[in-house]
Amino acid sequence: MGSKIRVLHIIPGFGGGISSHVRNIINGINKDEVTIDVAGFTPYPDEFIAEVNNKGGKTFTLDNVRIHNLGKCIKQFREIVISGNYDAIHMHLADVQAVYFSILASTCGIKRKIVHAHIADQQGSEKALFKIRKKINQILTVSSATDLASCSKLSSEFRFGKKYVDENRVMHIPNSINATNYFEKISEDEIAKYREEFKIKEEQLIIGHVGFFGYQKNHPFMFKIARRLKERGVDFVWLFIGTGYNFDEYVHLAEIMGLGDCVRFLGRRNDVCALYKIMNVSVLASFFEGLPTVTIETQAAGTATVISDSISDETDMGLNMIKRVSLNDDVDNWSDAILEMSKIKVPEAEERKRNIEKRAFTTLTAAKLYTKFLKKEIMTYNLGTEIE
Incomplete structure (x- = not known):
C-alpha cells in the first residue's frame, strides 16, 4: 500500500443515512492521505459530486444488477476498479450483494474488502423464516469481507453475529455530523420567524421529530403520544420533519386522530440544524435503528431527546x-418523559462540543479515526471510547 490510500465506497444510492455517512467522511478526510471514490445505483446531486471532486475523488453511477444485463454490469464495475487502482473497496451492502461485489473486486486484484453494517433490525424479524434467512445472510456478509465495519454494536450483531462483537473484531465508525453550525445559538429574530411560519404561539411547547416516514420510525405511536398530551391539556406543537412512502397515509392518520391543530408536517427541510434549536424536546420512538445520527445532532444543537429503548445507548x-x-411503556410514561426532558438544563455549547469530539462524532474526528483504520493503525474501535 502506497503513501496515499485509494478507496472505492459502494453505496446503495444517494439520499439517506448511508450517503450522509460517506459524505461526512469525505468532507473530513485529508485528501493528501486518502482519496475516496463513490459508486452507487442512483444519480448524485451536483453539490455531492463537487464535494467528492474537491477531495480528489470521482463518482460513478452503476447499472442495477439484473440477469439481462449482468455482463454489462460486470464489465462496468471491473473497468472502474481496475482503472482506480484501489487499495480497498468499502461496501455499504450486505448478503448476496456484498458477495457479488467482493468476488468481482477479487478478480481485479483487490485484497482488502470492507463491509459496513448500518441497520440493526428489519420489519418481520420475529418470524421463524426471517431468523433462518438472517443467519444465512450473516454468513454470506462475513464471508465477503476481510474487514468488518459498523455504525453500532446493535448493527454489528444484526449483520455479522454477536460473536464478532464479543470478540472485538469490528471497527465501529461513528455516524458523524458536520458540527460547525450546531453549537451556535439561534437569534430571537429567527425564532420569531419560525414561530410565525409554523403558527406557534409564544407559550407553546415545541416537540420535534426528524425522520423518514416509514414503519421503522413508528409515527403512529408518536401520534398516540400527541393525542394523550392533548387530552392532558398540554399546550404544544409537534413538528414532523421528513418525507417517505407513508407520508400521505400518516398525515391522514393524524387528521383522523384529531391532531390537526397541534402537529405540523414540514416535509424535507434544508434548515434542520436551526429547527432543532427552536424545539424544547425531540422524540425518536423507532422500532429499530443502527445508530441514528439525528440524536447526535440534537445533542450538539442543545435539544434534549426522548428515545426508545431499542436504540443503542452508544448514541448518548x-x-x-x-x-x-x-x-412497551404506555403513552403516559412517554408523555411524562417528554415533559421532564423539555425542562432540563442544557449543557453549554463548549461542553457539548467537547463530549461529541472526544467520542469522534464530528466530521473531522471521525475521518481521522477512519484514516487510522485504512492505514491499519487501528483495526477495532467501540463507540464511546474516548480518542486522543
Whole structure:
C-alpha cells in the first residue's frame, strides 16, 4: 500500500443515512492521505459530486444488477476498479450483494474488502423464516469481507453475529455530523420567524421529530403520544420533519386522530440544524435503528431527546440529554418523559462540543479515526471510547 490510500465506497444510492455517512467522511478526510471514490445505483446531486471532486475523488453511477444485463454490469464495475487502482473497496451492502461485489473486486486484484453494517433490525424479524434467512445472510456478509465495519454494536450483531462483537473484531465508525453550525445559538429574530411560519404561539411547547416516514420510525405511536398530551391539556406543537412512502397515509392518520391543530408536517427541510434549536424536546420512538445520527445532532444543537429503548445507548454523548423509554411503556410514561426532558438544563455549547469530539462524532474526528483504520493503525474501535 502506497503513501496515499485509494478507496472505492459502494453505496446503495444517494439520499439517506448511508450517503450522509460517506459524505461526512469525505468532507473530513485529508485528501493528501486518502482519496475516496463513490459508486452507487442512483444519480448524485451536483453539490455531492463537487464535494467528492474537491477531495480528489470521482463518482460513478452503476447499472442495477439484473440477469439481462449482468455482463454489462460486470464489465462496468471491473473497468472502474481496475482503472482506480484501489487499495480497498468499502461496501455499504450486505448478503448476496456484498458477495457479488467482493468476488468481482477479487478478480481485479483487490485484497482488502470492507463491509459496513448500518441497520440493526428489519420489519418481520420475529418470524421463524426471517431468523433462518438472517443467519444465512450473516454468513454470506462475513464471508465477503476481510474487514468488518459498523455504525453500532446493535448493527454489528444484526449483520455479522454477536460473536464478532464479543470478540472485538469490528471497527465501529461513528455516524458523524458536520458540527460547525450546531453549537451556535439561534437569534430571537429567527425564532420569531419560525414561530410565525409554523403558527406557534409564544407559550407553546415545541416537540420535534426528524425522520423518514416509514414503519421503522413508528409515527403512529408518536401520534398516540400527541393525542394523550392533548387530552392532558398540554399546550404544544409537534413538528414532523421528513418525507417517505407513508407520508400521505400518516398525515391522514393524524387528521383522523384529531391532531390537526397541534402537529405540523414540514416535509424535507434544508434548515434542520436551526429547527432543532427552536424545539424544547425531540422524540425518536423507532422500532429499530443502527445508530441514528439525528440524536447526535440534537445533542450538539442543545435539544434534549426522548428515545426508545431499542436504540443503542452508544448514541448518548454523556451530556444527560437523552432519556430512554421502553416501547412497551404506555403513552403516559412517554408523555411524562417528554415533559421532564423539555425542562432540563442544557449543557453549554463548549461542553457539548467537547463530549461529541472526544467520542469522534464530528466530521473531522471521525475521518481521522477512519484514516487510522485504512492505514491499519487501528483495526477495532467501540463507540464511546474516548480518542486522543
